[in-house]
Amino acid sequence: MLIKIGLVLLFIVVADAIVFSIFxxxxxxxxxVWFRRIAxxxxxxxxxxxxxxxxxxxxxxxxxGSSLMLLHGAGDQAGTWNKVVxxxxxxxxxxxxxxxxxxxxxxxTGALSIGTVLTALEQVCDVVLSPNVxxxxxxxxxxxWIAMLYxxxxxxxxxxxxxxxxxxxxxxxxxxxMPKDRAAAARIMDKVLDPSSPRPPGFVLDDLVRVSxxxxxxxxxxxxxxDMSKYLIQDKLGSFPLPVDLVxxxxxxxxxxxYAKRLQAQLPQSALTVIERCGHAPQLERPRxxxxxxxxxxxxxxxxxxxxEASVSVHPGANP
Numbered sequence: 067m068l069i070k071i072g073l074v075l076l077f078i079v080v081a082d083a084i085v086f087s088i089f090x091x092x093x094x095x096x097x098x099v100w101f102r103r104i105a106x107x108x109x110x111x112x113x114x115x116x117x118x119x120x121x122x123x124x125x126x127x128x129x130x131g132s133s134l135m136l137l138h139g140a141g142d143q144a145g146t147w148n149k150v151v152x153x154x155x156x157x158x159x160x161x162x163x164x165x166x167x168x169x170x171x172x173x174x175t176g177a178l179s180i181g182t183v184l185t186a187l188e189q190v191c192d193v194v195l196s197p198n199v200x201x202x203x204x205x206x207x208x209x210x211w212i213a214m215l216y217x218x219x220x221x222x223x224x225x226x227x228x229x230x231x232x233x234x235x236x237x238x239x240x241x242x243x244m245p246k247d248r249a250a251a252a253r254i255m256d257k258v259l260d261p262s263s264p265r266p267p268g269f270v271l272d273d274l275v276r277v278s279x280x281x282x283x284x285x286x287x288x289x290x291x292x293d294m295s296k297y298l299i300q301d302k303l304g305s306f307p308l309p310v311d312l313v314x315x316x317x318x319x320x321x322x323x324x325y326a327k328r329l330q331a332q333l334p335q336s337a338l339t340v341i342e343r344c345g346h347a348p349q350l351e352r353p354r355x356x357x358x359x360x361x362x363x364x365x366x367x368x369x370x371x372x373x374x375e376a377s378v379s380v381h382p383g384a385n386p
Contacts, residue, residue, distance in 0.1 A: 093273060094269060094270045094273050095270065095273045095274065095277050099143060099145055099169075101145075102143075102145025102146065102148045103143070103144070103145040103148075103169075105145065105148035105149075106126050106128075106144065106145055106147075106148050106151065106162070109128065109148065109151055109152045109155065110128050110129075110155065111126040111127060111128035111151070111155075111160070111162070112126070112127050112128060113125075113126055113170075114126070114127055114194070116189070116190050116193045116194065118185075118186050118189035118190065119185070119189065120166050120172060120173065120182055120185055120186040120189070121166075121171070121172025121173050121186075122170075122171065122172050123163060123164070123166065123171045123172070123186050123189075123190050124144070124163065124164040124169055124170040124171050125144075125161060125162065125163045125164075125190055125194055126144050126160075126161075126162040126163075127159070127160065127161055127162075127194065128151070128155050128159075128160055129151075129154065129155030129156065129157070129158050129159050129160045130155075130156075130158075130159055131156075131157045131158045131159055132157075132158055132159065132202070132225075132366075133158070133159050133161060133195060133196075133199055133200070133201040133202070134154065134158035134159065134160055134161070134201065134202050134203075134204065134364065135160075135161045135162070135163070135191075135201050135202070135203045135204070135213075136151075136160065136161070136162045136203075136204050136205075136209075137163070137165065137187075137203060137204065137205040137206065137209030137210070137212055137213050138164075138165065138168070138206060138207075138208075138209050139206045139207030139208045139209050139210075139231070139232065139346075139347070140168075140207060140208035140243070140282060140283050140286055141168070141243075141277070141278065141281055141282050141283040142168065142206075142207075142209075143164050143168050143169030143170075144162040144163060144164050144169055145169075146206070146347070146349055146350060147162055147349055149349060149350070149353035150349050150353050150356055150357045150360070153357050153361075154357065154360065154361075157361070157364075158202075158364070161194050161195075161201070163187065163190055165183050165186070165187065165208075165209065165212065166178070166182055166183045166185075166186035166187070167182070167183065167282050167285055167286075168282045171186065175285075176285065176288075177285055177288035177289045177290075178282060178285035178286050178288070178289055179286075179289040179293045180211075180212075180215075180286075180289070180293060180294060180296075180297045181293070181296075181297070183212055184212060184215050184216065184219075184297075187212060187216055188216065188219075188220075191216070191220075191223065195223065199223075200222070200223060200224060200225040201223065201224055201225065202224070202225045202226050202227075202228070202364055203216065203217060203224060203226075203227050203228070204227075204228040204230065204360065205227070205228070205229060205230065205232065206230045206231055206232065206347055206348075206349060207230070207231045207232040207320070207321070207346060207347070208232060208286075209232065210229040210230055210231065210232030210233050211232050211233060211234050211297070213227050213228075213229065214227060214229070214233060214234040214299065214306075214310075215234060215297055215299070217306075217308055218234075218299060218302065218306065221307045221308055224308055225308070226308055226309045226310070226311065226363075226364075227308055227309075227310045227311070228310075228311045228312075228313060228360065228363060228364075229310060229311070229312050229313070229326075229329070230312075230313045230314065230315075230347075230348055230349075230356075231314065231315065231318050231320065231321045231346045231347065231348075232321055233312075233321075233325070233326075233329045234297065234298055234299045234300065234303075235298060235299075235300040235303070235325075235328065235329060235332075236298055236300070237320075237321060237325055241254070241257060241319075241320060243278060243283050243287075244278045244279050244283060244284055244287065245274065245275050245278060245279075246275065246279075247275060248268055248271045248272055248275065250275070251271040251272075251274045251275050251278075252265070252271055254274070255271070255274075256319065257319030257320050257345075257346070258319065258320060258345050258346045258347065259317070259345045259346075259351065260315065260316075260317040260343050260344055260345045260351060261317065262343055263345065263351055300332065303329070303332040303333050304332060304333075304334065305334075306333055306334065306335075308335065309335040309336070310329075310333050310335060310336045311336070311337050311338075311339065311363045312326045312329060312330055312336060312337070312338040312339065313339045313341065313348060313356065313359055313360075313363075314326040314338065314339070314340050314341070315340075315341055315344030315345045315346060315347075315348055315351065315352070316340050316341065316342045316343070316344060317343065317344060317345045318344070318345050318346045319345065319346070320346045321346065323340065326338055339359050339363070341355050341356065341359065
């Protein structure tokens with residue numbers, strides 16, 4: 067009897083492994099997202115649902131200390147921060163939303179305007195931020211753009227902004243983020259990753275093609291260039307009232323280092339930190355170095371840097 071039970075259990079385990087392997091082969095990006103979100107839960111974060119006029123929004127919360135919000139990029143989700151949050155949660159109360167239309171946040175279908183994303187974040191902040199509490203916001207890529215829009219609209223609710231690989235001015239380099247085939251997806255990864263970083267295998271690139279052309283990136287594109295143009299604020303950066311830190315990968319091919327320098331030149335209180343051997347997403351490619359940089363930037367006694375004192379520091383990229 068025990069042998070039969072053991073065989074049945076073994077069959078179940080083997081069957082589950084086969085199913086998982088098949089699913090991973092055809093939907094590898096979904097599996098990666100699942101593991102990253104599991105990592106958030108394992109690090110002690112709780113998933114909160116916030117009701118907004120845009121629909122249900124998902125926010126992960128954890129840690130103690132001053133408030134720190136982490137905003138992911140287009141097509142990404144809250145789990146992208148899983149490698150840096152275990153240390154950050156020791157010093158900050160972390161708020162990590164799935165931006166509207168991403169991850170588990172609504173809306174699930176239709177064109178996704180920047181106004182929709184911003185409105186959802188505003189209503190999320192109304193719920194998760196305590197009155198009279200100022201939050202520091204770290205944004206990567208599209209999340210950096212949203213962070214600046216929110217901070218510009220609500221400067222009294224924000225203490226400082228950290229931008230990584232993105233911002234609210236037009237990028238001179240136009241890159242199609244909706245690849246049509248494996249070769250085009252590989253070219254995008256060459257822009258995203260440092261040359262020393264391993265490249266994803268072909269079946270992952272195939273899934274990137276599928277997701278990019280059916281997920282949030284395509285929905286943002288469907289809202290149109292005119293919608294995006296309304297939220298470019300290069301003409302307002304000179305009077306931006308908050309300190310802004312720019313943390314850039316030296317090998318970022320989506321938002322070039324020159325883009326960061328143009329931002330820095332226009333912002334009255336700014337500093338630029340460059341992480342070597344790093345591409346577009348430091349939280350994934352160089353998490354340990356990013357964590358050290360953020361802890362230094364967000365320290366209570368961090369000096370405010372003016373334009374006349376604008377600084378550029380370089381940090382060697384540690385191994386992930």
